[in-house]
Amino acid sequence: MRRQLLSRALVVAVAAAGLCLPVSRTFADAPHATSASASAPAPTPSSLNADVLVMHATNAGGGIDPRVKHLTPQLTRPPFSAYDTYKLLIDKRLPAPLGGGGQLALPDGRTLRVTYKGLAESKGDARYKVAATISDPKGKDFLPLLEVAAKLDEPFFVAGQSYDKGILVLAIKMTR
């Protein structure tokens, strides 16, 4: 039995060591690492913009605000279809220099911060590492961290904050 346990432990230990390989590969593939990759990495833009739409979702029977009609395909599907009214409250462009970003005061008193962190690993179209956080008025983290690999002009959503008989829906899109 002792031999059996040892055999099992060795097999699993080697397997566990194997788990480290993808991690180390991830570090090796980081934009600043030098590697013998076949194609040169795309240049990292020194600055992007974060276009932020802040919408108020309720069930007031008001439909979708014409100013966010382009988001209708998403807003009419779950989980957004739980609400029938989407009103645009804020449309703001935040300049996001590499390593930095901007912040936006939200209607519920919290603050959204968007940070552009550089080029993300991607096999196809370029993706950009973007971090978003939301903190409350006292500085306490409400959403401590969200990091995405964002494609230009493709939004991602942050939703769920309670606000005035509904919720806030944030659509964040990185643009040049």
Place this chain on the structure above:
Amino acid sequence: MRPPSALELMALVDGELDEAREAEVERYLAAHPELAAAVARERGFYAEVGAALDRRAGIDLTDDVMAAIDRQGAALRNAPAPAAHPSARPSATLAARGGTVITIALFAAAAAVMLWWQVSAPARAPVAVASVSPPVVATPAAPGEPGTSVSAVDFGSNHGAIFFVRGENTETTPVVWIGEDPQP
């Protein structure tokens, strides 16, 4: 029929259970499909890892390590008894060796859980930090190319989940949903 213990199941997977007991355990598994499925998964896992090791190294480290342990054990047994010091008692030495085996086993178990989790989790799928009670059932990840993907998320003390919605084209859009109790 006596249910098999965890050690017996391990021995079964390794093919080291005695014939009579193996037949009993197999009959037990036939009547307990969930346990049988777990054993099958473990058999598959060890077969796959073992095959990979054979392909890569073509050696079995077990024999070498066992021999080293036996040599160390023999050396300890043949060593002159030291002065009466609590940590040098044979029972303490054996306990320490037992502790080593247990530690190795714990590491192995942790690694197995990690590997099982990684294999069973959807590839690169973002994971909600905590369970969520979304307002509706979300659309599962669509097969289209993701436009933007979530690399990491920390919901802090809130509960949350990540959904995917299809946009105007075939691309999917992530939705990070933070659960918050409604305001009065």
